[in-house]
Amino acid sequence: MADSAVPITPGSGANIDTYQIAGGDHQQIVREARATAITTNTWTVSTTASASQIAADAGRLTVVMVSLASARVYLRFDATAPTAAAHHWYLDPGDRYEVPPELATLAISMLGQSAGGTILTTLATAS
Secondary structure (H helix, E strand, C coil): CCCEEEEECCCCCEEEEEEECCCCCEEECCCCCCCCEEEEEEEECCCCCEEEEECCCCCEEEEEEEECCCCCEEEECCCCCCCCCCCCEEECCCCEEECCCCCCCCCEEEEECCCCCEEEEEEEECC
């Protein structure tokens, strides 16, 4: 719990919570968001790229993937179809991957080097 509040004016006015330190300065409180919902996405690996297989979501906190594919799967963290030459990351069969938080809100596009298997993805969001 904060020990001070500093008025700000985003439209009609509101307070931000702070801690007041010696000398009267204020330090703003920033709380880390926690997941409030989990969904899953299963993609059947194909040699036809799936642009935005996972849609962008500003409320998403975490993306965890496991490859049950029979070959490499290329990923792009945007709405562009990946290729073997133009991708951001790849998963080999059996790989597990936690997408960095800085990329977790972006769309994720996928392409299989060959067809077969699935990519299982767990998506955690906060409301």
